[in-house]
Amino acid sequence: MFTSPDGLCGIGELAERAGVSVKTVRFYSDQGLLPEASRSAGGHRRYGPEALDRLRLIRSLRALGLPVREVHRVIDEGEAGAGSVLEDAVAGQLRELGSELRALRWREAGLRLVQECPPGDRADRLRLIGAVAAPPSTAPLARFWRAWLPPRMPAGATAAFLQAAVPEPPVDPEPAQVLAFARLNAFVTRPCTGAERPQPEAHKGAGARASAVLYAGLAQAYELAGTPLRRGRAPCPGEELDSFVDAYASSYGSRDTPAFRRLLVGQLAVDPRIDHYWDLVAEVITPSGGPPEPTPGSAHDWLFTALDAQTTAAA
CATH class of the missing domain: 1.10.1660.10 (Multidrug-efflux Transporter Regulator; Chain: A; Domain 2)
Known part of the structure; x- marks a missing residue:
């Protein structure tokens, strides 16, 4: 040669x-x-x-x-x-490249967000975006919920709840989704006292095992409520509401009776709410122009409204 x-x-x-x-x-x-x-x-x-x-x-x-x-x-x-080393090395590079591309997409959407917003809003947008890594981490959201959930709840039940409550950031986000996630990050990391984050009444009466039963039942009810929510149906009694009430009844060791439903609607009416969190979650997971995706928060509202209407009509 x-x-x-x-x-x-x-x-x-x-x-x-x-x-x-x-x-x-x-x-x-x-x-x-x-x-x-x-x-x-x-x-x-x-x-x-x-x-x-x-x-x-x-x-x-x-x-x-x-x-x-x-x-x-x-x-x-x-x-x-x-020959397997080459396959592993290529797979590793693909994973690394995917992470880099995802970070670039978030940076691009963030730049467009700043470019397209009114000049008076740019300082606030820059502050919000600067507090979020690219690609963004959901760890602050998970910490927020771990502090809010009942103490000593089983790890499996906690993980299942976090999977439903913590949204995965879009892989290819739009500027509005970047803004919503940045606001969500600011919401869960802002300083607050215990009085600003009170626990629902359901947390106080349930032990660790009962809490797991409650949240497993609620997850099922929220999933069922997702179908009528996507179809735009008004809140109404049905399988979804029965599953919702049964989650509370099972965790309290009670039966689903009209009296229990009246007590439950009164308790839920005064429970603290985190509506702003769920509104932002909906913005994060819903592309612009599309119908809002159901969240555990919107499903809870739908089910509570159905329960309230049913007990009011019965009274």
Whole structure:
């Protein structure tokens, strides 16, 4: 392949044939990726015919973004005849690239948000956006709910509730969704006292096991209520409301009776609400122009309204 009598080539010829700089060849040699076949009498590096293919492979792997240590592992395994290291390295790069692309999409939407807003609003928008990482983290939202949920609630029940209550940020957000998530982050991280975040009455009477029963039942009821919410149906009695009442009755060890429903509607009427949180969640998960996606908050409102109307009519 090479023109010299000994079949070897110098660093300059190898670099020219591979289309890289001499400095690049020297770097890969020093890293142990491109072994020399020998040294000339003057101490110059000499490479064998296989060096050109190896250098082209190194260049291709580096062009895909693989770090030098991963390139080393891929080449070493290739010589051993396996092959899974390359698959793992490529999968890792794809995950990393996906995260970078997601961050870029959030940054782009944030820039558009600032660009499109009135000049008087820009300082506030910049403050809100600056407090959120790109891509954004949902950890502050999870901490907010962990502090709000009943103490000692089983881990499985807590995780199931967090999955429903903490929205996943859109992968390709619109500016309005970035703004809503930034406001949601500001809402859950603002300083507040215990009096500003009171617990619902249901938390006080239920122990850890009863709390798990309550929230599992509520999750089922909220899911059922999602269907009429999406269809725009007015609150009304039905399977959804029965499931909602049964969640409370089961956690209290009571039966679902008209008397219990009257007591329940009175209790829920005075329970603290976090409507602003759920309004922002709906904005985060709903693309512009589309109908609002149901949230546990909107489902709770629908079910409570149905219960209130039913007990009022019965009275």
